[in-house]
Amino acid sequence: MSEQSFVLAIDQGTTSSRAILFDSTGTPCHVAQKELPQIYPQSGWVEHDAEQIWQDTLTVCRQVVEQAGIEASDIANRIDSIGITNQRETTVVWDRATGKPIHNAIVWQDRRTSLVCDTLRRNGHGDDVQHRTGLLLDPYFSGTKIAWILDNVDGARAQADKGHLAFGTIDSYLLWRLTGGRVHATDATNASRSLLYNIREGCWDTTLLDLIRVPESLLPEVRDSSGSFGACDAEHFGAAIPITGIAGDQQAATFGQACFAPGMIKSTYGTGCFVLLNTGDTALTSQNRLLTTIAWQIDGKPTYALEGSIFVAGAAVQWLRDGLKLIDHASETESHAERLDDTGGVYLVPAFTGLGAPYWDADARGALLGLTRDTGISEIVRATLEAVCFQTRDLMGAMEADGATIDGLRVDGGMVANNWVMQFLADVLGKPVDRPVVTETTALGAAYLAGLHTGFFGSQADIGRNWQRDKTFLPGMESPRRDALYTGWLSAVERTRSQI
Secondary structure (H helix, E strand, O other): OOOOOEEEEEEEOOOEEEEEEEOOOOOEEEEEEEEOOOEOOOOOOOEEOHHHHHHHHHHHHHHHHHHOOOOHHHHHHHEEEEEEEEOOOOEEEEEOOOOOEOOOEEOOOOOOOHHHHHHHHHOOOHHHHHHHHOOOOOOOOHHHHHHHHHHHOOOHHHHHHOOOEEEEEHHHHHHHHHOOOOOOEEEHHHHOOOOOEEOOOOEEOHHHHHHHOOOHHHOOEEEOOEOOOOEOOHHHHOOOOEEEEEEEHHHHHHHHOOOOOOOOEEEEEOOOEEEEEEEEOOOOOOOOOOEEEEEEEEOOEEEEEEEEEEOOOHHHHHHHHHHOOOOOOOOHHHHHHHOOOOOOOOEEEOOEOEEOOOOOEOOOOOEEEOOOOOOOHHHHHHHHHHHHHHHHHHHHHHHHHOOOOOOOEEEEOHHHHOHHHHHHHHHHHOOOEEEEOOOOHHHHHHHHHHHHHHOOOOOHHHHHHHOOEEEEEOOOOOHHHHHHHHHHHHHHHHHHHHOO
8 A cells, every 4th residue: 555645635615525635746636525505594694504514524534534545543644734724704603612503604605794884884994994904894704793693692692701602714613623622723814804803913903802892702813824723633533633724715725826926816716706916025905995815824924915805606607507407517507608609798797695896785686687588598607607707807907906917817716627717717807817737726725834834845935836737728809899898797787786
């Protein structure tokens, strides 16, 4: 039997929980995945069963260990470390004594705290919150979700005040469960998405805790993204494997794409779409409604990024499959798009849970515009794919307006396997799009962060050399058509918002 060793990456996403074993070259060798059901209690609300997330995570981790043929007695020799990456902002509050959540996890897409955020904005807190956190006052982020749970679960606020409850994003919750409750921690990237963390001073901000009404006793310790987070209990996998890397999914993908130099940019196409631009040691404040965030923190030093967040990308394709039942599998979308010259003027604005950057309209809802008697399944499918590309152009335009020079884009995530989408993206942006050989860059980033701390990976320079291009998509669309299509998109977005 081969004595090859691995880093185990846990990639807990919005629609699935996955485990991947990466070797020392950053190659994914074994993968296991379980789909995660979505819970929709009412319009605009999205929840997950956090206990199911924990059980699914254990299952997929055990499956990849079995796939690799690693015996329990050999775990310590074959698994170097564990890295965790997670859907960000999704909020769990649990009982410290039992580890059990007191409410379903409130997902990042959830809009139930829109009114709270509107009130805080109207009361003049927006600029101060943005300066301290890099974020805008929006229900997307964790802080107002925590307060909602404390105010709506019987006895929760009183229990929190006594120090009996704990808060975490999914990384923190999994870490707590993996370590048997010994470690209540998160990393700086996840903390920076909470509306409660001062990204300039590197600490939980007491002014914001008072404003949003979150007791400090709930909060995890904030650590480097690459560093020690304790070790998992031996009972889970047969040995106490060290946990040495944590980062929110989009920051992990940026690290996995080796966007280490200021000015490098990546876009991830998963449930949503997220564009991150490395700004180095400078926390830039966007003038165009982008977010300032921590890309990663190593040796106590944060690297910052500008981020544009789109709430619905792959989720729109899932809606075509599961909601409308127009397709049986996501892979069918490529042939639908290819058989048309255009959509015939059909636009989908997938504001199913509001609009993210640069609009930040929590009350917007989705719309399908430009329908005629000739509109069929292929037009709707293609409009759905085009919407992902138009939204990316929204973000790139905002970044360029903030002074960024963007020569090209590195892409990753499930949707980048669709060649038609990647070509249309290059056409709409008017810029080359680079797809890497390894597109599982979210999990890869978590593996890199974990393995850097242990020495499994030598340095960031070594990681940069691992990055390999699979294909470059060059723009081929004439400017007048590109601009006309995008003007139509902007009109569709405005008409959607005017109906609310």
